[in-house]
Amino acid sequence: MGLSHSSVYHSSHVRSVSTSGPVIVEPYSDLYPRLDIYDFYGDEIYRPQFDLLVQSYQVIYDRPYEDMRSFYQIAGIHGLPYTTYDGVTGGVHEYNNQTDWAKGRWGGYCHHGDILFPSWHRPYLLLIESLLVNEAKKIASQYPDNEKEKYVEAAKQLRHPYWDWGDEKAMKGIPEIFITSEIEINTPKGKKKVKNPLKSFTLPVDVSYPLGKGQNPTDKPNYNVPNLTYNPFTPAGYPTIRHPNADYEDQYNLLNSNLSVHVPTVFRPGLYQMFHIRDFLRFSHHGVKPGGAQMGNVFSGHPPPSATGIGHFASLEIVHDDLHLATGGIGGHMAYIDLAGFDPLFFFHHVNVDRLFALWQGVYPDSWIPKITELNGTYTDEIDKVVDENTDLTPFRKTKTEFWKSSDVRDIEKLGYTYLEVAKFKSQDPKKLQAYLLEIYKPDPHCGRRFFVKLTIEAGKLAGPYSIRVFIDLPDANAQTPVTSPHFSGFVAMWQSNSHTHNNTFVVGSVDITAAMVRLNLRTETFEALQDVNVTTGLLSSLAIFDVNKDINIVPVTLDGKGVSPKDAGVSKVEVFTFEHDKENPNFLVENSGQYYGSKKF
Known part of the structure; x- marks a missing residue:
């Protein structure tokens, strides 16, 4: 390192x-x-x-x-x-x-x-x-x-x-x-x-x-x-x-200030997600190769998943x-x-x-x-x-x-x-x-439909341990924006990263943004066409629109508090999914129970 x-x-x-x-x-x-x-x-x-x-x-x-x-x-x-x-x-x-x-x-x-x-x-x-x-x-x-x-x-x-x-x-x-x-x-x-x-x-x-x-x-x-x-x-x-x-x-x-923030935004949501993953490869670690080569046998026995069905939960x-x-x-x-x-x-x-x-x-x-x-x-x-x-x-x-x-x-x-x-x-x-386990690690009371930001990060682009913070509905968020802000949703930790990482190894992580959306009174309901489309103009109402490019703000920060651009930190793609966590026998890796809100690349 x-x-x-x-x-x-x-x-x-x-x-x-x-x-x-x-x-x-x-x-x-x-x-x-x-x-x-x-x-x-x-x-x-x-x-x-x-x-x-x-x-x-x-x-x-x-x-x-x-x-x-x-x-x-x-x-x-x-x-x-x-x-x-x-x-x-x-x-x-x-x-x-x-x-x-x-x-x-x-x-x-x-x-x-x-x-x-x-x-x-x-x-x-x-x-x-x-x-x-x-x-x-x-x-x-x-x-x-x-x-x-x-x-x-x-x-x-x-x-x-x-x-x-x-x-x-x-x-x-x-x-x-x-x-x-x-x-x-x-x-x-x-x-x-x-x-x-x-x-x-x-x-x-x-x-x-x-x-x-x-x-x-x-x-x-x-x-x-x-x-x-x-x-x-x-x-x-x-x-x-x-x-x-x-x-x-x-x-x-x-240290204790860190824990007061990390426990509810990273640890508990992460463990809650983790206990929904039944595949050992996804559960065990975070390393993948370009194009997800490490995931080649994840879906064996299942039809190839659609883009909306790949939700990488916390490993x-x-x-x-x-x-x-x-x-x-x-x-x-x-x-x-x-x-x-x-x-x-x-x-x-x-x-x-x-x-x-x-x-x-x-x-x-x-x-x-x-x-x-x-x-x-x-x-x-x-x-x-x-x-x-x-x-x-x-x-x-x-x-x-x-x-x-x-x-x-x-x-x-x-x-x-x-x-x-x-x-x-x-x-x-x-x-x-x-x-x-889902009850003892339940991150908050809002455990029905949950929203996730999925980050794909190329390891080795930035040396040293750092974190990639996720803010929502705050376009000017930066390294100085406190994690106590109601707009802060959580982050993905890059603990093992160095400039000698080979073969463009990637890390995939996710952040549960549901609690922050509830705090900010952002919509969390399922899209309903009859209610959300203006029958005269045919346009979506503003409440129904979730713009990944504008509403999701990615802020990589080094351990000493310095901000880095998402591209320089290795962030290559950001996606947003919703899933119903509490449905009986969910298969989150091949079925999407919510919506795919699109992606942006860096």
């Missing part, structure tokens, strides 16, 4: 093979649920588990950074430092920091922009979770006899909690447990105030490279957030940060992307794909993404991973490699010689964990689970 190679990796941070043998990710022998973070640290019943989790995080923080079981190494699997984890390379396709980077090949192990995005992160989470559980068991055995049994049982039941950022509670801001510097826990030596490891992680070595004067944390109190075409530099001894100010301090007022990945931008902010680790894994918030976010994946599986149990081409490549996979459910999810070992595959992680119960909602609806009609 940068203009120069030096902005992406640090060559001196070569990983070492673990001295205690290969890191093998093993499933649990017992089944227990992963819990909501609010319940996890707010309910006295789970307090022992919370005490153990905090101490276990600190243990893996404190390990030597060369240790494959240290937090640094686990976090670095995702992106930087673009070097080998536990000896797992691509063989003949091993990543080359010079030539592969120049071609646009992604240098982290993670899968983004391809169909393995949900399943790859599943063994990743199981890896860090199992390491934490192992430490928790050791710590539990050290408690006094009158507490030991309780803590041993808590360690057995411990699973990594999640933060549901789609819950209405998220509108009030990030949970306090991720903000406070110190917390009181019960340790084997009694109650103590300890440094809170869930707030940040202090880097043991430099990550990325120093930038120009004033753009590095060492320049505080005159720290200036770096140019967005570069990864921020984090020197050894400095913590991960969220929305940093000139003193390299977190600005939670900005899991594209909703996930915005949470990264909202919580990191310019200069914050969560906002940069290369650095996000070093913020402990990353794992609570991704456990929720896994939870959403598992819930979606409950709604559509027969939908699974087809064979497609991987557009971006990874540290072990070349660009345009064909992947499917049997592709190795490197670097996660199932045994010394085998890697986990998506087919291995399809059933989370076989891995030894579940989620309370998944367990509750397990034996019921999937429609009941869908109805439950």
Whole structure:
């Protein structure tokens, strides 16, 4: 995500093979649920588990950074430092920091922009979770006899909690447990105030490279957030940060302000849309090739859809992307794909993404991973490699010689964990689970006919993370127009974008503009010819006209608040659709229950 190679990796941070043998990710022998973070640290019943989790995080923080079981190494699997984890390379396709980077090949192990995005992160989470559980068991055995049994049982039941950022509670801001510097826990030596490891992680070595004067944390109190075409530099001894100010301090007022806007306009509408998608390809990720080549098998078994029938609803990945931008902010680790894994918030976010994946599986149990081409490549996979459910999810070992595959992680119960909602609806009609999810993520009371703006965006036209805001009925909307404006409808987040993106890769996203239309008293009813056409002149009444060119205003904005033209930001096409979300058994991908209001191109 940068203009120069030096902005992406640090060559001196070569990983070492673990001295205690290969890191093998093993499933649990017992089944227990992963819990909501609010319940996890707010309910006295789970307090022992919370005490153990905090101490276990600190243990893996404190390990030597060369240790494959240290937090640094686990976090670095995702992106930087673009070097080998536990000896797992691509063989003949091993990543080359010079030539592969120049071609646009992604240098982290993670899968983004391809169909393995949900399943790859599943063994990743199981890896860090199992390491934490192992430490928790050791710590539990050290408690006094009158507490030991309780803590041993808590360690057995411990699973990594999640933060549901789609819950209405998220509108009030990030949970306090991720903000406070110190917390009181019960340790084997009694109650103590300890440094809170869930707030940040202090880097043991430099990550990325120093930038120009004033753009590095060492320049505080005159720290200036770096140019967005570069990864921020984090020197050894400095913590991960969220929305940093000139003193390299977190600005939670900005983070919480972002959440107050994003939760109702992006997260909840996005999840509401997502649980209507039954096709795995559309659900799983946002990457397509020119002309929608990645979507070639989406409609297999169906007649070719008409132009009015293609409504790309929010994918899991594209909703996930915005949470990264909202919580990191310019200069914050969560906002940069290369650095996000070093913020402990990353794992609570991704456990929720896994939870959403598992819930979606409950709604559509027969939908699974087809064979497609991987557009971006990874540290072990070349660009345009064909992947499917049997592709190795490197670097996660199932045994010394085998890697986990998506087919291995399809059933989370076989891995030894579940989620309370998944367990509750397990034996019921999937429609009941869908109805439950649509109710808890209902974006607003206006859930009949809904209006969507569909954006087709060419990735790589603009470097760095940015968002594409959608305003309606406000022709002069610009980067300075506040997102608190009643005309603001939402946006599509471009988290992974760089100038080396190959083959004109496209991202397709949608914004639900219904709530904004209701706020502005714009018409949302179905067009009725008898009522809307003047029988004398034959013209449509003004209320019946929806002009995409005039009424939809696209405003791309970089993380530092600068405006960019839609064309320069890669926006190639804007379309408007309506759909009836609440009809029985809707098939949104091949049938249009509303109207197509046209499009405009840039």
